[in-house]
Amino acid sequence: MPEARGGSNPDVSLLYEINGIAKDAPNWLDRTMEFIGEFGIVLGLGVLMLFAWWSVRKSEDAPAGVAALVWAPLAAGIALLVNIPIRGFVKRPRPFVDHGGLDVLVKGKTDFSFVSDHATLTMALGVGLFVAHRKYGLVGIGLALLEGFCRVYMGVHYPTDVVGGLALGTAVALLLAPLAMMLLTPLARTVAGSRAGWLVRSAKAPRPVMARTGSAAGADAGFPEHPRHRDSDLAA
Numbered sequence: 001m002p003e004a005r006g007g008s009n010p011d012v013s014l015l016y017e018i019n020g021i022a023k024d025a026p027n028w029l030d031r032t033m034e035f036i037g038e039f040g041i042v043l044g045l046g047v048l049m050l051f052a053w054w055s056v057r058k059s060e061d062a063p064a065g066v067a068a069l070v071w072a073p074l075a076a077g078i079a080l081l082v083n084i085p086i087r088g089f090v091k092r093p094r095p096f097v098d099h100g101g102l103d104v105l106v107k108g109k110t111d112f113s114f115v116s117d118h119a120t121l122t123m124a125l126g127v128g129l130f131v132a133h134r135k136y137g138l139v140g141i142g143l144a145l146l147e148g149f150c151r152v153y154m155g156v157h158y159p160t161d162v163v164g165g166l167a168l169g170t171a172v173a174l175l176l177a178p179l180a181m182m183l184l185t186p187l188a189r190t191v192a193g194s195r196a197g198w199l200v201r202s203a204k205a206p207r208p209v210m211a212r213t214g215s216a217a218g219a220d221a222g223f224p225e226h227p228r229h230r231d232s233d234l235a236a
Contacts (some may be wrong), residue, residue: 010187014159016101018152020102032106037118037150045054045125049073052129052136062201063188065132070182070188072128072173079124079172080117086168087112095158104155116157119165121148127173130179136160144169183215 040224049069056065092114096102120145128139148162192200 011158011160012095012099015099015152015155018149018159019102019155022153022155023107030103030105033150033153035152037147038106040135041122041147041150042118044143045122045129045140047103048136048140049125051131052133055136056133056197057200059203064185065190065198066130067184068132068177070184071177073181074127074174074180075128075173076121076124076169078176079120079169082172083115083117083120083165086115092158092161094156096155102232103153104118106154109156113157114161115164115168116148116151116161117165118151119144119157119162120149120169121165123169124173127170127206128177129171130212132176215221 009082022033025033049072053066053069056069057064067134092112094109094111094113096104123141126137126142126144128138129140133148144166151157152159164219188200191197
């Protein structure tokens, strides 16, 4: 039989505190939070990435920025894959299985609770976006934190499920970023010099400022810009 309260367990106590807001909220607010927590924030991050892509295309070292944006969804996908064995190992039931009196806004959740896929996904996207564009990235991280709150508000995750997801998404996006940029930046530079170059660099993007060493001042370390790329930039 499910327990009613968590007693001295701060994780369960905080769960009831946050989910209690849903109990006292009007139905329209609960339905809004349900949509935001299930789909809205993920869609919002997608729109944010489009704005960031439009912005980084106009920067001096656009290929590096676009490469970082490509890394964001890849990092999210890798983080979700990493979470599969974690969930299978921990095997933590959803909070409403062990604790009664919760207002569960989303029915049919039968998988394990730790760690939260939604928190993992959104934070990996937010941190990956931060690598590409600081301003949009901060907004993305803020949305990921809101996603975590929504999952607890909806009664489908413990607070520690969310914290674990936020940590996992951050770790994957940051720790693997150097390797990802090493692989993706040359690819983005190649695309910039092709007919599909508009996907990477805007025609209005400034030319890279050349240092005395002959490498672009804005280029990533270890990836000096090849003269062939500079010629294509001039043509664009």
